[in-house]
Amino acid sequence: QKIIDPTQAPPWAPIDCEKLGRIIEMLEAAAKQASRRWPSKKLAEVAAEIYNALGHEHTFDEARVERILKLVINR
Structure with missing residues (x-):
């Protein structure tokens, strides 16, 4: 499992619309x-x-997003 290190992220990056x-479509569904x-x-x-x-x-890992959505929806 990949751990995100916020110190490694650039201070600003454009949003991939x-x-x-x-993500919004999947979240609404x-x-x-x-x-x-x-x-x-x-x-x-x-979102x-x-x-x-x-x-x-x-890459857009739809299965990973679905797992995250389940956690978010049920919290």
Whole structure:
């Protein structure tokens, strides 16, 4: 398992809009399936948290995102 070291990350990196959009879609679907509805602000905060948890990976590991979503939805 990869551990993200915040001291190694660049101070600023552009957001991959496609990756963030896919996380939001998956998050909305997972929340709907769990009969949860979040306001836009909460949805954006959680999506950003998941995006940051993925670090600067270039590939989109959908299975990993789904595991993270399950943890987030059930907390």
